[in-house]
Amino acid sequence: VSEQRFNELRGEQVVYAVARQERTFLPDAEHCPLCPTRPGGPVTEIPFEAFEIAVFDNLFPTFEAPAGAAEVVVYTDDHDGSFAGLEPQRARDLMWVWRQRYEELGAREDVAYVLIFENRGVEVGTTLHHPHGQIYAFPFLPPVPAAELAADARLGGCAVCALLERELEAPERVLYASEAVVAYVPFAARWPYETHVVMRAHRPSLVECSAGELDGLAAALQAVTRSFDRLFDRPFPYVMVLHQAPCDGRGAGHLHVEFYPPLRSARKLKYPAGCEQGAGTFIMDVLPEASAAALRAVIDGAP
Amino acid sequence: MPAQPPPPTERYGPLALVRIVKEDGRALILFSHAAR
Secondary structure, three states: OOEEEEEOOOOEEEEEOHHHHHOOOOOOHHHOOOOEOOOOOOOOOEOOOOOOEEEEEOOOOOOEOOEOEEEEEEOOOOOOOOOOOOOHHHHHHHHHHHHHHHHHHHOOOOOOEEEEEEEEOHHHOOOOOOOEEEEEEEOOOOHHHHHHHHHHHHHOOOHHHHHHHHHHHOHHHEEEEOOOEEEEOOOOOOOOOOEEEEEOOOOOOHHHOOHHHHHHHHHHHHHHHHHHHHHOOOOOOEEEEEEOOOOOOOOOOOOEEEEEOOEOOOOOEOOOOHHHHHHOOOOOOOOHHHHHHHHHOOOOOOO | OOOOOOOOOEEEOOEEEEEEEOOOOOEEEEEEEOOO
16 A cells, blocks of 8 residues: 655655565566466466457556556557557557546546556666556646646646647647647757647547547557657657546646657666756756757658 | 456447456456457
8 A cells, every 4th residue: 555745845745655666677578467378378467368458457556446546558468569569550449448547537536637658668667568558546636737737827728729839830849740639849848859749629638539539649649659769760768648637626638648758869868867856947958949850850740 | 267358348439348357356457449
């Protein structure tokens, strides 16, 4: 059972989930807990010989009922590969899985916010290589979505709508544009290749999206992640996070997906160090316009 | 546990799904593309 403590100096909750210290760490493919269970082999988290998409309660939960939930979303029964390499139909199906989990978890009384994310690569702390993501159903509203609500208040309306409009007015940071979705490196990116994938229409969450918009989102996310892998001709680590409306009745929110990739070159990492951690101010070595130009050169669907 | 999962019992959009309780009590949901 995890414990929450309020950090007064930061004004935020810290969650202690000490059982996670024992979680499975970079097993070889033979012992992957996210693979299907092979005849004669060890029983994995999915005790069947084949599956398409599986969701299960995390064995080492950060949150659990009656105060939230922690789930694992396995994209495929193929151990090798990535989100970028999924068949397009599987990526489209994954949007519906995310939608179903957001809707079901968000309806619970003990859930204030549903965070859907993927950590890809050891550089961002991945402990299992099998293609998968996670869902944390928070029993409180965490600081980042709270900051987005504050941005809405500051700008006098939906901040994401306003920022998207600005990016489209001077599209030097736009990487990708389709009927439903736009991807860009934001004006004030905090990571060298930070990328936001934004629904053109104001959709608080996946639940308000049409089937066509979900298809468009899947295509955009795959285009962006494929461009990442092409950029330095190597698997590109990233943190991918869906930003959606809080589930605690506060409303607002505009569905968009933010990528925080830690690489600043093929072999160099951007570390959040003294200034970032001590002052809360990010220092960047590259302008967002230059990052956008580099990504635009390798992405499918560039405008 | 059988080698094949039980058949789907619910629909959600284009997906079929089945809910399973694992031996240790944790929930497992298997989603499949309903058209297949």
